[in-house]
Amino acid sequence: MQCEKHFIEPYDFLTEMGFELLEKNQSMDRYMALMDDDILEDMGTNKEMLVAGYEAAHLQLVEEPGVRVNSILIKGGFNKDGEKEAIDILLKPGEIVSIVGPTGSGKSRLLGDIEWLARGDTPTGRWIVINGALPDDAQRYCFEEKLISQLSQNMNFVMDANVEEFIEMHAQSRNIQQIDGVIEAVINQANALAGEPFTRETPLTALSGGQSRALMIVDVAFLCKSPIVLIDEIENAGIDRRKALDLLVKTEKIIMIATHDPVLALMANRRLVIKNGGMHQIIESNEAEKKVLKKLEAMDQEMLTIRNALRNGEMIYSE
Amino acid sequence: MRLITVAGPPSSGKTSVIGKTFEAFGKRSVELAVIKFDCLSTADEQYYEKKGIKTKLGLSGSLCPDHYFVNNIDTCFHWALKEKVDILVTESAGLCNRCSPHIKEILSVCVIDNLSGYHTPKKIGPMLKFADIVVITKGDIVSQAEREVFAFNVKRVNPKAKILHINGITGQGAAELGKLFLEANDYESLDDMKLRFTMPAALCSYCLGETMIGRDYHMGNVKNIKLD
Ligand SMILES: Nc1ncnc2c1ncn2[C@@H]1O[C@H](COP(=O)(O)OP(=O)(O)OP(=O)(O)O)[C@@H](O)[C@H]1O
Ligand SMILES: Nc1nc2c(ncn2[C@@H]2O[C@H](COP(=O)(O)OP(=O)(O)O)[C@@H](O)[C@H]2O)c(=O)[nH]1
Ligand SMILES: [Mg+2]
Ligand SMILES: [Mg+2]
Secondary structure, three states: OHHHHHOOOHHHHHHHOOOOOOOOOOOHHHHHHHOOHHHHHHOOOOHHHHHHHHHHHHHHHHHOOOOOOOOEEEEOOEOOOOOEOOOOEEEOOOOEEEEEOOOOOOHHHHHHHHHOOOEOOOOOOOEEEEOOEOOOHHHHHHHHHHHEEEEEOOOEOOOOOEHHHHHHHHHHHOOOOOHHHHHHHHHHHHHHHHOOOOOOOOEHHHOOHHHHHHHHHHHHHHHOOOOEEEEEOOOOOOOOHHHHHHHHHHOOOEEEEEOOOHHHHHHOOEEEEEEOOEEEEEEEOOHHHHHHHHHHHHHHHHHHHHHHHHHOOOOOOOO | OEEEEEEEOOOOOHHHHHHHHHHHHOOOOOOEEEEEEEOOOOOHHHHHHHOOOEEEEEEOOOOOHHHHHHHHHHHHHHHHHHOOOOEEEEEEEOOOOOOOOOEOOOEEEEEEEHHHOOOHHHHOOHHHHOOOEEEEEOHHHEOHHHHHHHHHHHHHHOOOOEEEEOOOOOOOOHHHHHHHHHOOOOOOOOOOOOEOOOOOOOOEHHHHOOOOOOHHHOOEOOOOOOOO
16 A cells, blocks of 8 residues: 555654653554543643644645545636626636736635635626536545645745754655655746855745745745636745746646736736726737737846846946 | 633734624624723723713733633623613624633634734644634734645644634625524523633742742742753
């Protein structure tokens, strides 16, 4: 059986929970038989809970690798005036859809509906259908993390760990083997996005804004098994947005970006226009728009060049 | 009436989550009341009142707030019944990590936040381990990876709970908690109900007001530290 490889020793599990055990290599039953109820009570737990936790720890590891999502259908609900939304939208892996609309129009709400796998029970009355079927209640609660990862501009690292420890911890929670190779790959890719390199030993909290964002994106691409990525307003933090999106698309994820940034909005092949809380229109980006995108990206590149020159203490000359 | 016990470390977002959950009921006319249990003082009742939530405050002063809670929850329940409340929420801070106000069959919620550090779930006792719902807040300011590691650690100590991620500032996720509130068991009284877990026992000389240090003053339920 596959899970045997990842078997957690009862001894390791219990010591990790803070118990002091005298003998190693005993069975869970044996440890439970030896355990004093009063000590358990002191620790605010009981045997039943411990055994359940131990089993759950295994399930957590065995259940990976996650769910395969072939499609998400967002079925229209109602806009802020209670009018029926005109459209449904179907998304497939490897696709980027941008969500545009004025402030307060409901972009984040739409992402929220997806996150919650809404079934007509959010303010919008939308339904989210995964792989052609409605997730049932039990799935909704355990799906959330497995299905969806999120990135937003307010996110920071708060963990008191360095880059290597951080990646290791995340990989372990995801039951990923060959951790060393993963650490190497994540750091290299993140450095390719951010420009200014960091190392394994860099403390998370010492990363710059751009470096943090780059590490978060690569981490989502490499370590989050979730097939859906929701991005809320990740602005230009000095990272290569094109490379970042390519990286996510390559992992066959479904990507939705709520944004006010024209470059990001145009990088998506389709964009969903939100108006007054409702899905208003789906626009397919055409050749003319792609040309505009090229121009914007060239401007971006120019900005980047000038930024780098300034960073390096150079003078800027006009042509 | 539905009683819901909400507990969690100080500043984990309990008040924000309860407030946002109330707002999420929106047009549905749900009569919600909150009783806040605390030791010394709190500004929470102003927050609730501003939102139009009926609020009562229970200050335990020098007593353990959770002991104070169990001694008074019955009275609170009857008060809320009389006031025709649909949902009575109690908010209490688990100050020592070992206490827990959760009652069997009564929907119990533990609120804990992503900023508290990834070891924290292990350190919190029955108020987390025996909750039906664990609400994790402040996910908006930490990375996806940290949220995953944190939720993973919560599941290790309480594999049965439903985990909800709620943003206490925007209310993202609160509508979902509201739905679970409405599905909670409905009761006419708390007769014959039991706590989910024993409260930390305290019956020593210091409980009775002793302030002197030293063996001569120890009395009652005393436990000695082992240093070797
Ligand atoms: N269809 C709807 N029905 C009812 N309320 C809605 C609907 N759509 C959005 N809302 C509400 O409108 C408010 C503003 O929406 P939201 O925060 O999603 O805006 P946004 O487009 O993300 O704005 P910004 O660009 O400033 O981030 C939220 O409280 C949201 O719940
Ligand atoms: N960024 C962020 N802050 C939050 C969130 N939830 C609560 N807060 C803030 O955390 C602080 C403590 O919240 P409060 O509800 O009073 O916590 P309580 O002591 O548990 O009742 C307040 O300043 C809140 O605004 C959240 O999800 N995200
Ligand atoms: Mg928004
Ligand atoms: Mg509070």
